[in-house]
Amino acid sequence: MNKPTKPFIILTIIFISFNLRAPITSVGSIINLIKGEFNLTSGMAGFITTLPLIAFAVFSPFVSKISSKFGYGLTMLGGLIFIILGELIRSYTNFFGLFAGTALIGMGIATGNVLIPSIIKLRFSKNVGVITSIYTTSMSVFAAIASGVSVPLAIGLKLGWENALAVWTLLTVITVFIWIPQLKESKITTNSQPIMKNTKGTSIWKSPLAWWVTLFMGTQSLVFYCLVAWLPSIITSRGMSAEFAGMMTLLFQLVGLPATLIMPIIADKFDDQRIITTISSLIYLVGMILLLVSNSTVLIIVSLILIGIGMGGSISLAITFISLRSPNARKAAELSGMSQSAGYLIAAVGPFFIGFIFDRTASFTIPIVILILFIIMLIYFGLKVSKNAFVAE
Known part of the structure; x- marks a missing residue:
């Protein structure tokens, strides 16, 4: 087998990224259809988005260890297979399969979440910002597409929610075939690069900087997944149609x-990222405050533009910090596993908690105020993680 070229490796990273958000973001716009099918409460519906985050938290710490033993190529292949199985089980079984399939999807996505930053650090150490920008932007593009097409597929084309969600299985199958050439190369790379082996060193869990990275990752993830799960419902609660909400x-x-694309490139050019991190989070904060008081189409659109800019910047910065704060690929894998384990455990509380509060108040006012408080916390964590430093080896 010929050695894959760097452009081909970039292509595989792009296709992997396509699968790391779409299976989750596709649910939010049609959650009411799923609620009606299985007679779910809002809290149970929120748990559909929460469950992948729990899977991220539980499975992420094991990914770097599995990768050290089998190579990142085979480990990633296993993750993709989990996504395929999960998508099929979620759509075409029953009530229990809805949640079991969602958990499998979460385990598969966790594999990609952990491995991609370390692969970028290993294969593109001099271009971390550019490659991370390509990765996060590709991931965000398909996250957005999945959110937008679920309603047209399920209702417009009358495919039903099952087929509207299962359609993403085709993309994952294509990704498997594109990834296959990496199987041999990743084993060679892992065996020939000491930085990818499990060598003794300072535990990543004892690093204060690693915890700041984790808190930043967890907080921005919590806000993002709460919006993915409940933004359509928030908008329809203001008297808007389901199509407009989608x-x-x-x-x-x-x-x-644009923020997702630009932020990693800018961040990589500076040793200290406090200014750009703060600006991004403040835009996020202003947008969320405006959403709290929005009661017209124009105000909702303006608030969501600001929220989108802040959201895009915070997601890409969270992933970029994994590479920027790591001295080598091994530590990047460890930091990626930690930040996406403890971080997503924090995030997992969000969607379910928002649904729980709505069930008891019949209003999204308190949930939005809570999200505003989390964005204020995000600003503080961003100041801590943006200082020029590395986690200890």
Whole structure:
């Protein structure tokens, strides 16, 4: 087998990224259809988005260890297979399969979440910002597309929610075939690069800087997944149609793409990222405050544009910090596993908690105020993680 070229490796990273958000973001716009099918409460519906985050938290710490033993190529292949199985089980079984399939999807996505930053650090150490930008932007593009097309597929084309969600299985199958050439190369790379082996060193869990990275990752993830799960419902609660809510969910993710694209490149050019991190989070904060008081189409659109910009910047910065704060690929894998384990455990509380509060108040006012408080916390964590430093080897 010929050695894959760097452009081909970039292509595989792009296709992997396509699968790391779409299976989750596709649910939010049609959650009411799923609620009606299985007679779910809002809290149970929120748990559909929460469950993948729990899977991220539980499975992420094991990914770097599995990768050290089998190579990142085979480990990633296993993750993709988990996504395929999960998508099929979620759509075509029963009530229990809805949640079991969602958990499998979460385990598969966790594999990609952990491995991609370490692969970028290993294969593109001099271009971390550019490659991370390509990765996060590609991921965000398909996250947005999945949010926007679920309603047209399920209702417009009358495919039903099952087929509207299962359609993403085709993309994952294509990704498997594109990834296959990496199987041999990743084993060679892992065996020939000491930085990818499990060598003794300072535990990543004892690093204060690693905890700041984790808190930043967890907080921005909590806000993002709460919006993915409940933004359509928030908008329809203001008297808007389901179709408009689906379009707005697509909008807030699309307008974040420029920030997602630019932020890692800018961050990589500076040793200290406090200014750009703070600006991004403040835009996020202003947008969320505006959403709290929005009661017209124009105000909702403006608020979501600001939220989208802040969201795009915070997601890409969270992933970029994994590479920027790591001295080598091994530590990047460890930091990626930690930040996406403890971080997503924090995030997992969000969607379910928002649904729980709505069930008891019949209003999204308190949930939005809570999200505003989390964005204020995000600003503080961003100041801590943006200082020029590395986690200890």
